Amino acid sequence: xxxxxxxxxxxxxxxxxxxxxxxxxxxxxxxxxxxxxxxxxxxxxxxxxxxxxxxxxxxxxxxxxxxxxxxxxxxxxxxxxxxxxxxxxxxxxxxxxxxxxxxxxxxxxxxxxxxxxxxxxxxxxxxxxxxxxxxxxxxxxx
Amino acid sequence: xxxxxxxxxxxxxxxxxxxxxxxxxxxxxxxxxxxxxxxxxxxxxxxxxxxxxxxxxxxxxxxxxxxxxxxxxxxxxxxxxxxxxxxxxxxxxxxxxxxxxxxxxxxxxxxxxxxxxxxxxxxxx
Amino acid sequence: xxxxxxxxxxxxxxxxxxxxxxxxxxxxxxxxxxxxxxxxxxxxxxxxxxxxxxxxxxxxxxxxxxxxxxxxxxxxxxxxxxxxxxxxxxxxxxxxxxxxxxxxxxxxxxxxxxxxxxxxxxxxxxxxxxxxxxxxxxxxxxxxxxxxxxxxxxxxxxxxxxxxxxxxxxxxxxxxxxxxxxxxxxxxxxxxxxxxxxxxxxxxxxxxxxxxxxxxxxxxxxxxxxxxxxxxxxxxxxxxxxxxxxxxxxxxxxxxxxxxxxxxxxxxxxxxxxxxxxxxxxxxxxx
Numbered sequence: 001x002x003x004x005x006x007x008x009x010x011x012x013x014x015x016x017x018x019x020x021x022x023x024x025x026x027x028x029x030x031x032x033x034x035x036x037x038x039x040x041x042x043x044x045x046x047x048x049x050x051x052x053x054x055x056x057x058x059x060x061x062x063x064x065x066x067x068x069x070x071x072x073x074x075x076x077x078x079x080x081x082x083x084x085x086x087x088x089x090x091x092x093x094x095x096x097x098x099x100x101x102x103x104x105x106x107x108x109x110x111x112x113x114x115x116x117x118x119x120x121x122x123x124x125x126x127x128x129x130x131x132x133x134x135x136x137x138x139x140x141x142x
Numbered sequence: 143x144x145x146x147x148x149x150x151x152x153x154x155x156x157x158x159x160x161x162x163x164x165x166x167x168x169x170x171x172x173x174x175x176x177x178x179x180x181x182x183x184x185x186x187x188x189x190x191x192x193x194x195x196x197x198x199x200x201x202x203x204x205x206x207x208x209x210x211x212x213x214x215x216x217x218x219x220x221x222x223x224x225x226x227x228x229x230x231x232x233x234x235x236x237x238x239x240x241x242x243x244x245x246x247x248x249x250x251x252x253x254x255x256x257x258x259x260x261x262x263x264x265x266x267x
Numbered sequence: 268x269x270x271x272x273x274x275x276x277x278x279x280x281x282x283x284x285x286x287x288x289x290x291x292x293x294x295x296x297x298x299x300x301x302x303x304x305x306x307x308x309x310x311x312x313x314x315x316x317x318x319x320x321x322x323x324x325x326x327x328x329x330x331x332x333x334x335x336x337x338x339x340x341x342x343x344x345x346x347x348x349x350x351x352x353x354x355x356x357x358x359x360x361x362x363x364x365x366x367x368x369x370x371x372x373x374x375x376x377x378x379x380x381x382x383x384x385x386x387x388x389x390x391x392x393x394x395x396x397x398x399x400x401x402x403x404x405x406x407x408x409x410x411x412x413x414x415x416x417x418x419x420x421x422x423x424x425x426x427x428x429x430x431x432x433x434x435x436x437x438x439x440x441x442x443x444x445x446x447x448x449x450x451x452x453x454x455x456x457x458x459x460x461x462x463x464x465x466x467x468x469x470x471x472x473x474x475x476x477x478x479x480x481x482x483x484x485x486x487x488x489x490x491x492x493x494x495x496x497x498x499x500x501x502x503x504x505x506x507x508x509x510x511x512x513x514x515x516x517x518x519x520x521x522x523x524x525x526x527x528x529x530x531x532x533x534x535x536x537x538x539x540x541x542x543x544x545x546x547x548x549x550x551x552x553x554x
Binding site: 020021023024027031041042044045046048049052053056111113114115117118 | 162164165166195196197198199200225226227228230231234235236237
């Protein structure tokens with residue numbers, strides 16, 4: 001029986017994203033963690049930028065929500081995971097939302113599709129009327 | 143509340159963004175710039191973002207707005223000091239800010255502005 | 268069917284030194300790890316045998332379950348991976364655990380010389396256990412090799428994208444090989460760094476060495492161009508072979524307003540012009 005590497009969750013902190021100030025705080029926290037974990041400059045810049053996009057989405061389109069940041073470990077690799085959860089209107093057509101240029105309120109244009117390209121792993125679940133959950137993971141290169 | 147300083151250097155307005163450009167600040171900056179452009183009749187705007195580690199789509203759009211406002215008020219905008227990691231990220235995001243001219247640093251940016259303003263002068267004549 | 272005070276558990280407890288000695292001898296005969304002497308082999312073998320013996324004392328059956336057997340697997344795994352990275356062959360690595368069979372079988376034969384049935388059962392069990400551990404060895408070895416390969420790939424990637432300063436303010440990147448998304452990242456990072464270091468305002472990307480240009484490759488090229496532009500440098504793409512030109516038009520690829528030239532020389536001419544420089548023949552100066 002072969003054993004697949006499992007993901008270990010280490011530290012985990014929750015940040016509300018319901019105001020511009022909280023957005024700044026959350027973004028700064030992600031930058032701090034990514035710096036402390038010694039991600040490469042480009043990987044860190046991409047990840048924090050993705051976090052900024054998703055936090056803004058949760059605030060502006062999701063009517064406010066929260067970001068849960070967790071440090072991960074798998075097979076000797078360090079990773080950082082962010083889960084953005086809101087109870088807003090949700091997204092009708094996720095596929096469409098992920099293509100660039102899609103814009104519901106004029107400003108979601110580059111957000112989702114762009115964020116997806118900036119991270120290693122991306123997952124989104126949304127139910128119209130219930131809310132949206134976006135998970136992104138960045139693994140530190142060996 | 144903090145404000146982003148706008149300096150007048152000859153007939154160029156120098157905007158140095160050193161803090162996170164959150165929503166309120168972005169709007170204040172746009173208002174501020176519009177007023178100063180009108181008051182000073184400046185023909186060039188130099189935006190220095192060398193201190194920014196992160197530029198997301200919101201900041202990108204704000205910069206594009208500023209350039210748009212300047213253009214309407216007959217001034218050229220040059221964006222300087224973008225960090226390599228930021229450039230790579232913006233391109234991946236899909237924001238190539240094609241409407242704005244760019245230069246490596248303030249010195250080169252001023253040179254570019256001078257050339258473009260000279261061009262405009264001779265054109266008007 | 269673990270029988271703690273007889274069987275393998277007892278044999279190991281009573282004969283560990285002799286088994287170790289015989290085992291090390293077997294390894295040296297059949298080729299131990301690359302670049303490793305007898306002393307080191309003995310140390311590794313002793314450590315493993317301790318862990319193995321401890322696990323056997325605790326539970327000995329074909330399942331190999333439990334924390335002690337986990338320790339055995341991880342010790343073996345680490346050792347195999349290390350051998351993979353240091354260049355040992357698969358056989359050399361597998362020999363470590365497989366050569367343990369002979370000393371164990373010999374000990375079993377001595378102990379059960381009168382009990383053929385028991386000898387059979389115990390030999391079968393020992394063989395299965397060692398075989399299972401052999402598989403652990405191979406999987407860990409494989410992982411080790413993959414790590415070596417990925418490191419070499421990274422080095423190759425880094426080496427194959429040098430950025431050259433052609434003149435003041437003009438840099439060039441000769442691309443060789445396919446341009447995938449990972450390569451594009453490396454190219455962008457090197458190119459932008461060179462633009463900063465050289466205060467370049469013109470960057471020439473030469474694609475003579477890129478075999479095919481399809482829509483994806485074109486997208487990657489355009490990304491690099493866009494990134495350079497954000498740093499104040501204009502890009503010129505050179506090395507457009509006739510077939511490439513045909514493919515680009517055929518596929519409907521839109522290169523926007525990027526300047527393209529057939530040769531690096533043509534691109535250099537344009538670059539110099541952009542820098543407001545001209546090249547004059549030396550003979551003219553004399554006049």
